[in-house]
Amino acid sequence: MIPRRNLSLLSNRLARGGGRRLPEAVLERDYCIAWFLVGLAxxxxxxxxxxxxxxxxxxxxFGDYRFSEDMxxxxxxxxxxxxILSELRALSGEVERRSGVVVRFAREDPGPHANTYTFYLAxxxxxPGGGKEIKVDITVREWLAFPPVPRPILRAYEEYDDLPEDAQILVYTLAEIALEKLVAVTDPARNEPRDLYDLWFLLEGRHIDLAEIHNHLARKLAFKGLGGASTGEALxxxxxxxxxxxGRRLAGQMTELPPFEAVWRTVRRHLRQHGMLGGAGG
Incomplete structure (x- = not known):
């Protein structure tokens, strides 16, 4: 396991560009998530x-992307x-053996979850200190437009110097992630600013082809029981x-948060250019 000093050094280094200094607890969670994924591999x-x-x-x-709270x-x-639970026990033991990091099943989420198995990892x-948890959501049934791909688990920071760099797991493609984010940002039952931020990042960085996503939007919406309103109306x-x-939900996940208005306008512009602000699915 890396020493606490590494988290402090990383926090200071990330803030040198003039942004806010992220709490060491945010970096610790990211580091422990990375080790869990290495164990999963x-x-x-x-x-x-x-x-x-x-x-x-x-x-x-993207190793320098925003930090996250869950998986x-x-x-x-x-x-x-x-x-799943029995394999999680084996996974936790392997991670602790290799790194000293403890990531173990803590409790199931007691709330009702349609099509999702939700639990928490301690x-x-x-x-130092206890009571730290990571929420995990596993979707049981899903329609995928694009086949998942094997991807490496990124070390991302030199301060995480004990993380191996040869572990791979199955991951959604960028197009699939963007498609899900577009559906999420128009879902009236969901209110997570990170969905808008992630969609903006993928669009503005030209990491995805919106035309490719457009072809699958209607089916993804239908699978999730959505699509009554147009995308523009839902937004x-x-x-x-x-x-x-x-600001409340995202400021603690990155050193510099772009203004909401700029992100909102950019996402709408990209969708408008591809004719995706009209009826459901387009």
Whole structure:
């Protein structure tokens, strides 16, 4: 396990560009997530769990991306929850043996979850103290437009110097992540500014082809039981809520947060240019 000093050094280094200094606790969680994923790469669960979402962007595509609070997976193949729990125990033991990091099953989420298995992992890394948890959501049934791909788990920072660099897991493609983020940002039941931020990053960085995503949007919406309103209408209804929570939910995940208004305008411009602000799915 890396010493606590490494987290402090990393926090200072990231802030040198003039941005805010991120708490060491944010970096510790990222480090422990990375070690969990390294453990997954050698566990039988690697054949069942497909990594997705903003944390997949951070840990498997863009090492300097925003930090995350949780992990999201989709079941690529059917597996009973009991088998997941038993494999998690083996995974936790292997991670602790290799690194000294503790990442173990803590509790199931008691709330109702349609099509999702949700639980929490307790973790202990370089910082003292207990009671630290990572939320894990596993989607049970999902329609994928693009086949998942093997991706390396990125070390990302030289301060994480004990992380191996040869581990791989199955991950959503960037196009699939963007498609899910577009659906999420128009879903009236969901209010997560990170969905808008992730979509903006992928669009503005030209990491995806919106035309390719457009072809699959209607089917993805239909699978999730959405699509009554146009994309433009659905976005407009959520603007105030996303703006309200923008800084509160995202400021602690990056050193410099772009203004909401600029991100909002950019996303709408990209969607408009591809004819995606009209009816459901386009």
């Amino acid at each position: 050698t566990n039988p669960l690697r054949d069942f769990l497909v990594f997705k979402g903003g944390t997949a962007l951070k840990r498997c595509y 999201d997976f989709t079941l690529g193949r059917e597996i009973p929850p009991g088998r 973790y202990e890394g370089p910082l 407009a209804r959520k603007e105030a809520r996303l703006k309200r929570d923008w």
